[in-house]
Amino acid sequence: MSDFIVSARKYRPTTFDSVVGQLSITSTLKNAIRSNQLAQSFLFCGPRGVGKTSCARILAKTINCESITKNIESCDKCLSCKSFNENTSFNIHELDAASNNSVDDIRKLVDQVRFAPQVGEYNIYIIDEVHMLSSQAFNAFLKTLEEPPKHAKFILATTEKNKIIPTILSRCQIFDFRRILVKDIANHLDFVAKNEGVEVEKEALNLIAQKVDGAMRDSLSLFDTLISFSDNNLTYKSVIEHLNILDYDYYFRVTTLLLKNDIEGLLNIFNEILENGFEGIHFINGLAEHLRDLLVSQDESTIKLLEKGENLKSKYLEQSKECNLEFLIKALDLCNECDVQYKTTNNQRLLIELTLMRISSIGINEKKKTKTFVVSLNDKRRHISVEEIIKSDKKDQEIKETSVNNKVSLETESKIRPAHTFDMQKKPSLISINSSLNIEDQIFKEDSLSLEIRGSDFSESRMLQVWGDLISFIKKQGKSNLGITLGVHQPILLDEYLIELRLSNSAQQEIFLEEKLIVLRYLRDKLENDRIEIKTIITELDISKNPYTNKDKFKKMLKENPSLDKLRVKLALDPDY
Ligand SMILES: [Zn+2]
DSSP states (O other), X not given: OGGGGGHHHHTOOOXXXXXXXOHHHHHHHHHHXXXXXXXXXXXXXXXXXXXXXXHHHHHHHHHHOSSXXXXXXXXXXXXXXXXXXXXXXXXXXXXXXXXXXXXXXXXXXXXXXXXXXXXXXXXXXXXXTGGGSOHHHHHHHHHHHHSOOTTEEEEEEESOGGGSOHHHHTTSEEEEOOOOOHHHHHHHHHHHHHHHTOEEOHHHHXXXXXXXXXXXXXXXXXXXXXXXXXXXXXXXXXXXXXXXXXXXXXXXXXXXXXXXXXXXXXHHHHHHHXXXXXXXXXXXXXXXXXXXXXXXXXXXXXXXXXXXXXXXXXXXXXXXXXXXXXXXXXXXXXXXXXXXXHTTOSOHHHHHHHHHHHHHTHHHHHTTOOOEEEEEXXXXXXXXXXXXXXXXXXXXXXXXXXXXXXXXXXXXXXXXXXXXXXXXXXXXXXXXXXXXXXXXXXXXXXXXXXGOOOBOOOOHHHHHHHHHHHHHHHHHTTOXXXXXXHHSSOOEEEETTXXXXXXXXXXXXXXXXXXXXXXXXXXXXXXXXXXXXXXXEESOOOGGGSOOSHHHHXXXXXXXXXXXXXXXXXXXXOTTO
């Protein structure tokens, strides 16, 4: 096993052709050598572990080789090549600017540049992490870079191209190294495994490749570590365990449950994930990644963005057929919202549970059905929709008010199953859902009288009449912003009970969404139809064209006159405008 600890070094590429995933760079370098038009200075940019230093060494070795092959590779036999292989070549000088970034360090290097090489044609100076040089060191180096002797070549490498000053950029030929594709890394690991006689599962290698974010070097050292744990047989399962990765299988199952609106199943699976020691936020981010992968699987033109092994790919294709685009986009949006709120919320678990419920109810809204449950409270019955339950974490007015006396129970005529309970607050306000929320079909089939889902027909003109009443009702309540918002455009009745409300901008939409429940409740009561839904459309997408809120107005003014911000600071105005 000990011979594995060196994979990264042992399998470091030594020829241009063995560099993985940087074909355009290696072929450009080869062409330049072939046509004898090699630049004097190079800047290799790109993330860590993608082959910058390896390419620099290969270049150094090749241009010093005494008999370069037809394919523009080093011969590996001549004196120079041998000394390179044995790490004894005097033609290569490496400086790690991360740890040697003083003027003195660079002066030492510059002093050497004057001397021509004893063996071979060129001296190659590699400065790694060149952006770390102090500004004095930079200046000391600049002169040399401007007029280097013919026998000297400079290869500057950096992970942060944006920190390189223009005077350096303009003197170098720039090569942008890209992250290596998951499939290329996995293939290379497979090659290493075969060479070393190790049994590996393809999916295990894919997982490693995904984990290292395009860095080959990292993948090799991770591979070494994992092999040392797994007794020369690397399985998908052992990688999952050691890397503490949530199995993709979970995400497939969660997505199926989301599509089926199986809230009970979702809560159970999320509980299982937490019990296995995973953080909720990792789960939500992983779910977002999964949904993103399903999204790119939907279209021929984006499917290439799916970086998975063949087995897994077909699973993604299959599941993506079950999801429509709107579901995926909305679900991603909700995951993102959850991610943003995660750090600031007091009850992270509840936040994720609610997010799962919201996602799983996306489909319901599309079907334009509003599931309604009867709430029994002090012998009074009232309707409560899934949406209201879900919204209750945010602004929950009614539920909180009515639930002071311990609990609100949601019941249906169907059999009672064990309850899921959510702690809404520290106060003893409990909502118990006495049956899975996925009973929609049952409700409609059983036509149970006690559910009393109202479904009266109404015309558009009747709706507009009630809408007018609604606006004055809202205004009477002192919510003038909402009143104005509702009056900007006339709503349209799209079909039986779906109302479209056009709004001028996202600020209006925000105002509306905050109070949507009040609006819905009013309309449902007056029109005696519990299935009424409202969808909003923003008519003016570009807010900057037509600033609405004070913040937007200020932003627009700021664009025209940036010094306004100084004025704002001087006057100690609210930083949020
Ligand atoms: Zn050679």
